[in-house]
Amino acid sequence: MRRQYAGEVGLIGHMPAPASLRVVENVGGAVLRRHKVHLLLDKLGERLAFERTGVRLFDALMAKLEAQGSWDRGPTLEELAQFRADEAHHFALLQDVLINLGADPTAVTPSADLAGVELAGIVQVVSDPRTTLPQALHAHLVAELVDSASWEQLVGLADDFGEAALAHKLREPLAQELRHRDTVTTWLKRHAALVVEGTLKYSA
Ligand SMILES: [Fe+2]
Numbered sequence: 001m002r003r004q005y006a007g008e009v010g011l012i013g014h015m016p017a018p019a020s021l022r023v024v025e026n027v028g029g030a031v032l033r034r035h036k037v038h039l040l041l042d043k044l045g046e047r048l049a050f051e052r053t054g055v056r057l058f059d060a061l062m063a064k065l066e067a068q069g070s071w072d073r074g075p076t077l078e079e080l081a082q083f084r085a086d087e088a089h090h091f092a093l094l095q096d097v098l099i100n101l102g103a104d105p106t107a108v109t110p111s112a113d114l115a116g117v118e119l120a121g122i123v124q125v126v127s128d129p130r131t132t133l134p135q136a137l138h139a140h141l142v143a144e145l146v147d148s149a150s151w152e153q154l155v156g157l158a159d160d161f162g163e164a165a166l167a168h169k170l171r172e173p174l175a176q177e178l179r180h181r182d183t184v185t186t187w188l189k190r191h192a193a194l195v196v197e198g199t200l201k202y203s204a
């Protein structure tokens with residue numbers, strides 16, 4: 001039945017109203033075919049949606065940390081607040097990029113829509129009051145892994161489009177996302193090590 005439906009039904013959605021001429025002119029200075037522009041705008045919209053949820057994930061993690069506390073060399077409130085600020089900064093940067101390209105940053109592109117669905121489970125785990133901080137961080141790691149990989153893809157896309165200035169602008173968020181990913185990984189490794197050496201009681 002799934003096979004039949006997958007062959008029959010239409011798409012999740014469409015890109016909003018034709019990309020303005022400004023977009024076509026701005027991207028690489030060359031006249032790109034519309035589907036190419038749509039790819040870039042769809043992916044920018046996807047990251048915009050993701051960063052917005054990223055801020056909310058850190059809000060939930062901070063509340064959890066305040067309630068449950070952390071561990072030796074685990075996350076601090078300051079670090080979580082810094083990462084939250086990074087996500088908010090990335091959101092604002094993407095908004096600017098889209099406006100400069102002549103696109104509407106409030107439009108929910110098909111990939112932005114899907115990013116919301118993909119993130120739904122992570123948001124549920126992190127905001128569930130019964131989950132522990134390490135459990136919530138594990139769910140959050142899924143988000144950071146996808147986020148860092150997607151920023152990498154976005155920088156590559158801007159490069160492929162010959163948009164050197166845009167690619168340059170996106171490299172700072174990429175570096176920060178790689179740091180988020182590696183830091184969350186380190187926190188979780190440290191937590192497991194403390195449990196193994198008997199310093200921490202494992203509660204799950
Ligand atoms: Fe992010």
Ligand SMILES: [Fe+2]
Pocket residue numbers: 054087144147176177180181
């Ligand atoms: Fe992040």
